[in-house]
Amino acid sequence: EDKVVQSPLSLVVHEGDTVTLNCSYEVTNFRSLLWYKQEKKAPTFLFMLTSSGIEKKSGRLSSILDKKELSSILNITATQTGDSAIYLCAVGMNTGNQFYFGTGTSLTVIP
């Protein structure tokens, strides 16, 4: 059975801290791994990773995929209260085009 697991499930940090969120997967026919941020309604796209070892960066956020370890991490440096959200990773398949989401990490950044 395909599985996508994120850790930790929830995290509370102070503004300015750096956080690392993990996503591990066990799927057949892996195609891509996506990271999303969800605040209130629709998730907003952060990164898409297909190749191992290549870091993607956007401002204070960065992410990297390790296909050998079947995992990805999302780093957020100098966290701000606006980073408080649920962070979701999703794995896309080559067959069927499905995207399976991980368990999510709820991040709370306190002033």
Place this chain on the structure above:
Amino acid sequence: GAVVSQHPSWVICKSGTSVKIECRSLDFQATTMFWYRQFPKQSLMLMATSNEGSKATYEQGVEKDKFLINHASLTLSTLTVTSAHPEDSSFYICSARDRLAPYSGANVLTFGAGSRLTVL
């Protein structure tokens, strides 16, 4: 960029009634749309993959007679929750992929804003 419209954004209904949720791709064609369900503070659970012109593919444990999916055109998929019960109360969200767009970035999945269903 690609936009997906989901309607209604919230609905309250009585137990035993049916509710239809629409998901439209506004400026692109989507041969495949996905329906997810989300409980409070939890992740998105894939319910089914909706394929234009054919039957939806349901995930294990999702009752196809309970959650009817129709994908009659390249821009519209509907989810009907039949004979709704309080345990069906949830946030339902659809997503779609532009079949003509490169498989990259935000093109991969475009989400609707979601529909919050409350069954009394």
